[in-house]
Amino acid sequence: MxxxxxxxxxxxxxxxxxxxxxxxxxxxxxxxxxxxxxxxxxxxxxxxxxxxxxxxxxxxxxxxxxxxxxxxxxxxxxxxxxxxxxxxxxxxxxxxxxxxxxxxxxxxxxxGRPRFEWDAIPLAYAMDTSAMPVGWGSLEQPIAVNVGNPHVIFFVEDLDGIELDTLGPEIENDPLFPERVNVNVAQVLADDHLRLRVWERGAGLTRACGTGACATAVAAIGKGLVNSKVRVTLPGGDLTVEWRAGQTIVMSGPAVESFRGSFEWDDFA
Incomplete structure (x- = not known):
């Protein structure tokens, strides 16, 4: 076929x-x-x-x-x-x-609206998702947010100094996260600008993660680190995220078609 x-x-x-x-x-x-x-x-x-x-x-x-x-x-x-x-x-x-x-x-x-309840992330047991009392190496006290899928966000002073290729899979597969988790490490550059790297659940290091940008912006806005709207710079480029407490998240950015083709289903089934 x-x-x-x-x-x-x-x-x-x-x-x-x-x-x-x-x-x-x-x-x-x-x-x-x-x-x-x-x-x-x-x-x-x-x-x-x-x-x-x-x-x-x-x-x-x-x-x-x-x-x-x-x-x-x-x-x-x-x-x-x-x-x-x-x-x-x-x-x-x-x-x-x-x-x-x-x-x-x-x-x-x-x-849609972000979720912050521990059982909506979900976590394995109850805790404060705005400053989780856990850590992995140099990454500590993340914020947990569900934006349709589960995320933890760490804010750091030096984004390039984090070995996300090592810590990412460790955090993703920690028993604390029964459905695994996306791992976001962010640096605040200005009150309207974040820089972000993401270890994506099931995909690894990625050039961009839209839900990660949303979760990170929500966490940063909620902590008063940035204003809404905020530019989120990922390795692949920029996204814009707007959110206010009690409202839905609006994300804007580019998307393009690369090419079209076809394949035989049985070659991959």
């Missing part, structure tokens, strides 16, 4: 998009997702995105990380879907319904 695909990226965080709205796909297994995402023997991507019909929204977006695991949310992929869809839309995800709108050069996404 020959399957068309669209390769897209947001700030270098790249996706293979399969549109199953008009014609359904075979079952997408973890093995198939890993094989498609493999950069040596597959098409290559950070996330595999499946678009489906939805009874609850204009369409449904399913997200598989490069390790084959299905996850709840992806901010950069949401912008890519907005660009692909071409008009404002409500999109059903495993993390809830989000609102997308194409803008000049990319898209704006209403990511």
């Amino acid at each position: 020959r399957i068309p695909f669209i390769k897209m990226h947001g700030l270098g965080n790249d996706f293979v998009v399969l549109d199953a709205r008009a014609k359904s796909l075979p079952e997408v297994t973890s093995q198939a997702a890993r094989a498609i995402a493999d950069r040596q023997t597959g098409i290559g991507c950070d996330q595999l995105i499946i678009l489906e019909n939805s009874d609850a929204a204009d369409l449904r977006m399913r997200i598989y990380n490069s390790d084959g695991g299905e996850v709840e949310a992806c901010g950069n992929a949401s912008r890519a879907v907005a660009v692909l869809h071409g008009e404002p839309a409500k999109v059903e995800t495993a993390g809830g319904i989000i609102a997308l709108e194409p803008i000049e050069g990319g898209a704006s996404v209403d990511m």
